[in-house]
Amino acid sequence: MISKLYKPEEEVCVSIPTGLNYTFLRKTTQYGDGREQQLLDFVKSHPRFNLMENNPSEVLSAIDEFGHQENFLMNVGKNKGAIVTNIIAERSPALMVELGGYIGYSAILFGDALKKAGGQKYISLEINETFASVASFLISIAGLNDIVEVRVGPCVASLQRIREENLNLQIDLLFLDHQKSAYVADLMLCEELSLIRSGSIVVADNVISPGAPFYLDYIRGSQQEKEQLRGQLAKEDERLLRLGNCSLKYTSRLHKGFEPTGEPLYFSIIPKTF
Numbered sequence: 001m002i003s004k005l006y007k008p009e010e011e012v013c014v015s016i017p018t019g020l021n022y023t024f025l026r027k028t029t030q031y032g033d034g035r036e037q038q039l040l041d042f043v044k045s046h047p048r049f050n051l052m053e054n055n056p057s058e059v060l061s062a063i064d065e066f067g068h069q070e071n072f073l074m075n076v077g078k079n080k081g082a083i084v085t086n087i088i089a090e091r092s093p094a095l096m097v098e099l100g101g102y103i104g105y106s107a108i109l110f111g112d113a114l115k116k117a118g119g120q121k122y123i124s125l126e127i128n129e130t131f132a133s134v135a136s137f138l139i140s141i142a143g144l145n146d147i148v149e150v151r152v153g154p155c156v157a158s159l160q161r162i163r164e165e166n167l168n169l170q171i172d173l174l175f176l177d178h179q180k181s182a183y184v185a186d187l188m189l190c191e192e193l194s195l196i197r198s199g200s201i202v203v204a205d206n207v208i209s210p211g212a213p214f215y216l217d218y219i220r221g222s223q224q225e226k227e228q229l230r231g232q233l234a235k236e237d238e239r240l241l242r243l244g245n246c247s248l249k250y251t252s253r254l255h256k257g258f259e260p261t262g263e264p265l266y267f268s269i270i271p272k273t274f
Contacts, residue, residue: 035071036103036134042066043138054143056112063105063138075105076177076205083255084175084203085113091201092117093172097162099155099186100178101126104135110175111139111148122148125158127178155186163193171195176204176215183207183215185237188230188244196248207254219250 043049043062052058060078067073076084088096088110096114101107101124111122122144126132132152139148151158155178162169174196176183183204190196207216214233218226226246234241 039066040134052141056108056142059142081109088113088117094120095171096173097123097171098175099125101135102131104138107148108142111144115147124150125155127154170197173201180210180212183212184218191245192243219252223247
């Protein structure tokens with residue numbers, strides 16, 4: 001358990017029937033209400049700001065301090081983050097891509113670990129320009145511009161652009177931490193683009209709560225079961241019929257961790273794709 005907890009997230013859970021034998025419990029999460037700019041101001045005026053230059057751990061500590069003293073931030077946190085940094089240290093991925101960068105906490109934590117492990121590139125995809133701007137500043141202060149790149153825009157367009165830039169590129173470690181209902185479609189897109197191949201590792205956050213049931217069914221299913229699920233999902237999004245590589249097999253496990261608020265959660269970790 002982490003020693004200093006973030007302020008609790010204020011939330012309301014809304015039950016949303018999907019028509020596919022599942023019910024999503026969606027949280028009205030607090031973000032985008034000015035707290036990200038408040039974080040930036042907090043960091044810039046911090047008495048240890050001069051010590052943050054080229055020092056990722058100092059930047060992360062300042063972000064955690066804001067989350068503890070000022071306002072909740074939907075960051076991966078050091079407890080959960082340690083699960084991923086251990087994977088980075090063990091597997092030494094050359095390329096890591098995250099979907100959902102927010103204010104750059106995970107990009108700093110994982111980008112630093114990737115750099116120490118001899119990795120080449122960390123790409124953080126974030127759809128919100130304001131969040132991406134905050135992330136870019138914090139990443140720059142941490143001294144990680146040489147390895148971390150923030151790309152702004154929808155994941156679909158960004159992933160397609162990554163493939164177009166290098167037809168032989170493979171994502172060694174994919175971190176999913178964006179809209180949970182988009183996990184399965186974006187994983188299928190990565191399969192279709194051959195960004196995820198044999199040997200790739202996929203880590204997905206919060207798969208139990210708020211939950212990503214379609215994603216879990218997909219990675220655990222047989223080829224036939226995945227094709228059936230794809231057909232079900234395509235009733236709401238026809239493009240899914242053209243996505244995915246249902247012949248890919250995943251080994252997966254759930255890993256328990258803790259949110260920065262101290263709440264327990266579960267990661268889905270795919271240590272091997274074949």
